[in-house]
Amino acid sequence: MEYTKLTLGIALLVAFAWILFRNSKRSGVLHALIRIDTIVGMIAGLYLVITAVHSLFF
Secondary structure, eight states, X not given: OHXXXXXXXXXXXXXXXXXXXXXXXXXXXXXXXXXXXXXXXXXXXXXHHHHHHHHHHO
């Protein structure tokens, strides 16, 4: 289960980082950073990675 969470978290981080990068090229970095869906996706991916790593190693 933890490996699934880790894989899903990494996939979310990569996907939303790519979206953030793509949006920042079009409209600027600040406008891309205030997109709430991108920020929520990055936070969700980061949360999944942190909790999975914590469960695996501690």
